Amino acid sequence: MAVFTASDASAESGAALGPAYDRVRGATRALAAPLSAEDQCVQPMEDASPTKWHLAHTTWFFETFVLPLADTSYRPHDDRFAFLFNSYYESVGPRQPRPQRGMITRPSLDEVHAYRDRVDDTMRAMLRRPLSPELRARVVLGLEHEMQHQELLLTDALETLASNPTLPTYRAREATKETAAPALHWIERAEGLVEMGHAGAGFCFDNERPRHRAFVERFSFASRLVTNGEWLAFMNDGGYATPSLWLSDGWAAVRSNGWRAPHHWIDRQGAWHRFGLRGLRPVDVTSPVAHVSFYEADAYARWAKARLPTEAEWEIVATHARPPLENVLETGALEPRPLESNGDAAAVHQLFGDVWEWTSSPYVAYPRYRPLDGALGEYNAKFMCNQWVLRGASCFTPGASVRATYRNFFPPAARWQATGVRLAKWNLRT
Amino acid sequence: MAVFTASDASAESGAALGPAYDRVRGATRALAAPLSAEDQCVQPMEDASPTKWHLAHTTWFFETFVLPLADTSYRPHDDRFAFLFNSYYESVGPRQPRPQRGMITRPSLDEVHAYRDRVDDTMRAMLRRPLSPELRARVVLGLEHEMQHQELLLTDALETLASNPTLPTYRAREATKETAAPALHWIERAEGLVEMGHAGAGFCFDNERPRHRAFVERFSFASRLVTNGEWLAFMNDGGYATPSLWLSDGWAAVRSNGWRAPHHWIDRQGAWHRFGLRGLRPVDVTSPVAHVSFYEADAYARWAKARLPTEAEWEIVATHARPPLENVLETGALEPRPLESNGDAAAVHQLFGDVWEWTSSPYVAYPRYRPLDGALGEYNAKFMCNQWVLRGASCFTPGASVRATYRNFFPPAARWQATGVRLAKWNLRT
Amino acid sequence: MAVFTASDASAESGAALGPAYDRVRGATRALAAPLSAEDQCVQPMEDASPTKWHLAHTTWFFETFVLPLADTSYRPHDDRFAFLFNSYYESVGPRQPRPQRGMITRPSLDEVHAYRDRVDDTMRAMLRRPLSPELRARVVLGLEHEMQHQELLLTDALETLASNPTLPTYRAREATKETAAPALHWIERAEGLVEMGHAGAGFCFDNERPRHRAFVERFSFASRLVTNGEWLAFMNDGGYATPSLWLSDGWAAVRSNGWRAPHHWIDRQGAWHRFGLRGLRPVDVTSPVAHVSFYEADAYARWAKARLPTEAEWEIVATHARPPLENVLETGALEPRPLESNGDAAAVHQLFGDVWEWTSSPYVAYPRYRPLDGALGEYNAKFMCNQWVLRGASCFTPGASVRATYRNFFPPAARWQATGVRLAKWNLRT
C-alpha cells in the first residue's frame, strides 16, 4: 500500500502536491476494493457511514472547499451531491440525515467512482498551476481529511461485516507467530511547566494549536499497552460486574448495553474469540486490547490501581521518545499486534500504531484556540464537549497522519474504533 | 410480464405445476431486474424488506417446507440461510432480527441468484415426479406465498426509492390520458343471512376458511373508489386538523407522525405531487387515492358522512359482481389508474386492482377456523390481532392471487402498501 | 357500602334522582377514604389516574355536561379546572396531558373535596326542580360515568400501592375459608340467529346499541372461570416460554415486558404471592385468575385446547342465565373469590363479579351504531380500535352498573384491571 508522508503534504511548491494527491486518493480507493457494492452501501449503525459515502464525501470536500476557491466558475459534478454528501457543515446547507446515509443506493458505486474521477481530473489540472497559500492549505487539509476517512472507512466496514451473522472476512488472515507479552515497566517523568500543542511548519489541525504551557506533576507511564490477556484477568475478576470500579455513567452503559467483554469479542462455546477485518479467531492474549470504550478503559485502570494518562503527559512522553511508527495502516496488518518481547524494556513502546489510547482528558479547546474561519471552523470546534481525547494511532491510521500532537476524540461509550488502554500513575514511590 | 393464473396452480396433475412454477419464479426475478444490487440490499424501514431478502426468503420457503417433504435426504444449499432468510417461523428456529435484514450484504445478489437457480433445478426435477396431495398443496402454497412477496417486493422497493432524496424512478412513465372521474353511485343490497369464506376446490389461504354464515344488514356500497381529488377536498376542509373526525389512536398517529397528506405525497412549492414507481408527478385528481392508513380511511369516511364497508359486505358484493381484474400487476401500470368515465354507472367498479380497500372489520378468525398444522400454522393465525382486513387487490397484486374471498390485513397505521378507500352506508333512505 | 341500583337511575321523576345522586357521590368519596392525600395525588403509570383526579374529573363531568344545560348562567367553580380535569374531550378544549395527571398537587385534596361539595349543592338544588328528558339523561349518564370511575379509582389505587416497595394495604384482610374449585363443565348452546345489544327502557351506553341480529354457531361455554391453580399449571408447563401458544404481538409483549406470571404476582423465595388491595398473600389456587392481559388469556385458551368466547356468545348465555350478582364492589371483598364448590354444577357461574372476562371480539361499533351528539359522542366511539371487549363485571364494579349487554374494553396488553378468563369451544362432540 502506498505511503503518503507528511513531508509531501507540506512541500513548498504547488506541483509537489500532485503525487501526494494521487497517493492519498488512490489509497482510499484501494481500501474499498475488497468490499462489494452492497457492502459499501449499507450503514450498520448511526455512528458508522457506508464506504461509498466515505468515497463520495471526501470528494465533495475538495469540490466544496477547494475547487470553487481555485475557479469561481466551477460547477459541481451533480447538484444533488451537496445534499447527499455534506457531513455536518451547517454553514454549507441542508444534508441527508446521518442515520439515513445507508439509503443512498443511488448514485451507484460506479457513479461515485466516476464522480471521484471527474473531481480528480479537475484537481490534478489545478495542481499543475501555481497555488495561493490559502488554496494550498486547503488541498493539504483535504488530503488530511481523506486520511482520517481512510481509518473510518475501515472501522465502519468492520462494523458492517460484524453485523452480518456470517461474519465475512475483509482480507484473509496471514500466519502469525506466537509471542509472550513483555513485562510492563513504569517510566517516570519529573514535574514541570511544559509546552504542548503543535509547533513548526508541518500540517496540523486547528485543535492542536496554539502551543501553550501547562503544569504537569510527576508521573509514571506504562511502557506498553494493556493486553487481551490482562483484560481477560479483569473480566475473570468480575470487572464487568463490580459497580465500584466504574464511573456512574459507565456503569449505566454496562447495564443498558449488556457489556461483558470488548466490542467484537464473541463467546463461542465458552471460548472468547475476536472478530476483525481478518476474520474470527481465538483471542490472542499477548495483543493489545482494542475496541474498548473510555468507560471500560477507566474501569480497567481503577481495577489495576492505576489511571489513564492525561493528554499532556502522553504528549510530552511521545515528543521526547521520538518513537517509530509501529503498526499503522501501511503495514497491512489490519489488527493490533503483540509487542515483540525482545524490545527494549526501558523504552516506551506501542505509542503510534495498534490502538488509539484513551486519555483522562476531556476534549476541550486549548487556551486561545481559534477555529478556522468560515465553514471549515466547524471541522473540529463544535465537537468540544462530551468527548475524550485519544492519542497515538491505530493499525488503521495512515502513517502520514501520525504525530505526537494529534488529538483524536470520541464519546466515552464509543467502541467501534480501535481504541485501547495505556496506564499511568501519579508516582510509584509514594 | 408473464401471467400466472389460478387455474394453473390448481391443476390436477403434478407435472402441470411446472409451468406455473416457472412463471411465478421468473416473474419475481423480472420484477427485481430494474433495481441495482445496492437497491436490492438496503432496508428502508422495519416493515419493509430488501428485494434481495424477498428473492432469498421465497426460495428458502420451498427449501424448508417443500423439498425435505419430497426428499428426506435433502440438504440445504447453505446452512447459514435458514438463519438469514426465515421470516417469522418460531417453530423453524432462530433468525436474523427483522430490523437487521438490510445488513445482509453477503450473500451477494449473485449468490442469491445462484441459490434460486439451484433450488429451482431441484424443484423442477421434483415436479416431474408424482406428487402426494400434501406435497402438491405445499408447492401451490409456495407459489401463492411468492406471489404475495411480489407485491411486497414492489411496495418495499418503492419505499427504498422514496427514501432517497434524489427520488429515482423504477420504470419510466408512459403518457397517460386525462380523464374525469365518473360520479359516485350507491349500490344497495338487502339484509339477509349470507355465506362468506372460500368454497370450492381452488386455492385459498387458511384464513379464508371455513365458509360460514353471517347476518348482514341492508347497506349501500359505493360504485367506485375515493379519488385523489376528493382527498384534496378533505385536506382543504381541514381533515387532518379536526380531531372529531378521527379515532383516538388515529388522532395520536396524525400528531406523532405529522401526517398531513397520504404517504408519498410531496409538497413542491405549494403543489401536491405524488411519488410512485414511475417517478414524481403532480397529483392526478381522478385517480384513486392510495397509501392511506386505516386511520385516514376511517376519518375520511366520517367526513364524507359515510363509513367503510365490512368485509362481509365487501365479499358478497364482489362475489355477485363477478368483476374483471382491472389494474393488477400484469398490466404493468404500477400505479392506481383513474376509472374510465364511460364505465357503466350502475355497476361496481375497481374492486380488483388499483388499491386494496380498507374494511371496518378487524382481522380475526372465522368461526371454527383451524390454522394449518405445524410450522405453517404460523403463516396467518398468529397475526390475528391489531390488524384490519383489506379486500380486493392493488396495481401491485399478481392477477392469479386475486379472488373475492382473499383477506389481506395490515395494522391501522400502515401506509406503505397501495391502500385506498371505498365507502359504504347503512341505508340511503333513512 | 351503599348500593346504587339501576332502577333508581331510571326512575321517572326528576326528584327520584336525588337519592341516587347522593348514594353514588357518597360512595366515591367513601372509596377514597382509606387513602392518604399523598396516595391520592400520584400517578403510577400513564394508564392509571390519581384518586384525586378521579374525584375531580367526575365532578367536572357534571359541571360541564349537566349544570350549564340546566342553567345557562352557570359559572364553573374554578376556571382552571376545565384544563386540569377534562379527560379526553377534544371538543371541550385543551387539557392536562394524561401522563402529567400526577403533577396536580394543587388543588389540594381538601380543595377537591370543596369542589365536590359545591357542585353537589348545585346539583341537588337542580334535582329538586323539574328536569327535561335530555337533562335527566345526562344526570344518569353522569352517575353511570362516576360508577365507572369508582372501579378505575380502585384499580388505579392498587397500581399506586403496588408501586411502593413497602406494599401498603388498602384494607386489612378478613379471614377466608379454604375451598376447592368445582370441576369445570361445558354448557352447550345451539346455533341460530340471535339478537344482541341493549333493549328496553333502562340505562345503557351508546355502544350497547342498537339491538341487532347476529348469527351464532353452536358452541360450548365454560361453567366457571379459570383459576389461579389452573394458571400455575400453564406456567409450570412453560406457557410463558412457548411461542407457538401466542399471537405474534402477544409474544412480543411477553418478551419486551418480561412477563412470566399475572400482574401483581410476586415471587417470594420461590413461592408465588399475589398483591391486592388487601395486601400480599400466597396465591389462592381456587380463586379466579385476575390481572391477565388479552394476550395471556388467548395463549392460555390455546394451551387449554379451547378458545375465548365471542361477545355474542357471552351475551346470549348471560341474558338467559339471569345470573345473580356474585362478588361486586358492594360485597366489600375487593378481591376475586373462589366459587363455592357446592354450586349447581350444571349452571353458569361467576358471570357478574370477580373478574371481567376477555372475549375474542375486537371492540367495534354495532351495525347502525350512532354515537351521542356533540362532545359526549367522544365518550365511547373514538376508542373503537385496537381494543378488545370484556364482559361481565369484577369485584370492583358497582352492582348498579352490571348488565348483560355492558361492553367493557381495553387494549390487548392491559393488565391493571381485574381481568380474567372464561373458556369456550366450538363443539365438544366433533
Add this chain to the structure above:
Amino acid sequence: MAVFTASDASAESGAALGPAYDRVRGATRALAAPLSAEDQCVQPMEDASPTKWHLAHTTWFFETFVLPLADTSYRPHDDRFAFLFNSYYESVGPRQPRPQRGMITRPSLDEVHAYRDRVDDTMRAMLRRPLSPELRARVVLGLEHEMQHQELLLTDALETLASNPTLPTYRAREATKETAAPALHWIERAEGLVEMGHAGAGFCFDNERPRHRAFVERFSFASRLVTNGEWLAFMNDGGYATPSLWLSDGWAAVRSNGWRAPHHWIDRQGAWHRFGLRGLRPVDVTSPVAHVSFYEADAYARWAKARLPTEAEWEIVATHARPPLENVLETGALEPRPLESNGDAAAVHQLFGDVWEWTSSPYVAYPRYRPLDGALGEYNAKFMCNQWVLRGASCFTPGASVRATYRNFFPPAARWQATGVRLAKWNLRT
C-alpha cells in the same frame, strides 16, 4: 431563616456541633414548610426528587454513615428505608429506582417527620459525647450534605410547582424596586502559575482537593453576570436559531427540546414572563439570567464574542476578591436579584449568590485526587464525566456552603438549577 456558618461546622469540640446540627436540620424542615404533603410527594422529572424524599434521604445519610460508627448496636428506624432512601450508593445496597421516587406515598410526610425526629434525638445524644475525628468528620459531612439538599429541595420544588398548569407560588412576592444594570467591565489578570483547590482546616469536599498548581494565561473577567436584558438581545438576534453559535450537541439539544428561551420563561401574549418560587411575572431585564444550560451559556458567550471562564480563572479571581455573600438562601430572596447600579464598577460582583456560573471546565479529578474511603467514595468521584463545573453560589445556596473552591457540577443540558453566565476573554488588547 436560621443561618448556619462554616465556622460552626468546623468548630473543635464535639459538643460545638450540636447547635450547627439543630440549625441545619431545622432549616431543611423550614424550607419544606410552605409545601403541602402532596407537593412534597410527587416527582416532576427524573432529575428532580420529591421534597419528602430529600427530608428522608438526608436523615438516612446520618443513620447510615454516622450512627452505626458511633454505636455498632444501632438499629435503623425502619428496615425498609434503606431501600427507599438510598440515593446512589451501590456499596450500600439496592434502592428505589430514581425515576420512581415519586411513588413513595408511604411513609407519609408525618412518618418522615417522625423519622427525622427519632434520628435527631439519637444524633443529639451522640453529639453530647466525645467524638472521634472520623466520627466528627462524618457529622460535618452529613451537615454539608444536607445543605446541598436544601438547595436541591428548592429547585426541585420549583420544578414541581412549574409542572402545575396553575403555577402555584411557594412564597408571595415582595415589592422590588426598579434598577438599571450597571455597565459590564472587564477585570484583567496576569498570566502565571497559580495554586488552586482547597487549603486549610475548614471543611471541603474531596473533589476540592488536593491543592495543586496550574498555569493560567492572561485573561479578562466580567465584572458582573449576564442579565435577562442581554439574553433577550441574544434571543432577538436569532440566538436560538443560528447553528454556528452552538456546539454540535448543544444544537441537537435546542432542536430536540424546542428550546427558545431559558427554562421557566413563559410567553404570555407575546411578552416573556419568568416563573419562580415567588410566582410568575414579566422578565426583569436587569436581573441575572438563570436556568440556562451549559450549551446556552456557551452559545451566548460565542455570540457575545467572549467565552466562559475556566474554573481556575474563576477560583483565583474569587479567592483574591474575598467577595461578600450577596444573595444566598438566607436572604430569603429566592430569586436572582439585579446588581445595585451604584456598586463599585471596578470590583467583581455577584460571585457568590444569585446564580451558579457555568465554567468552560469539564468536571474531572484534580491531580492526585483521592476519593473518600469506602461507600462515601461514591459521593463525588463516580460522577467525573459528562458534566461541567459551576462555581459560585445561587440564591438557593445556604451561606455556610459557600466558598471559593467549591465545585458544583451538572450535565451540559441541565437547566433546572439556578445556573447563569459570567463571561471571560483571553485578552482585551490583542
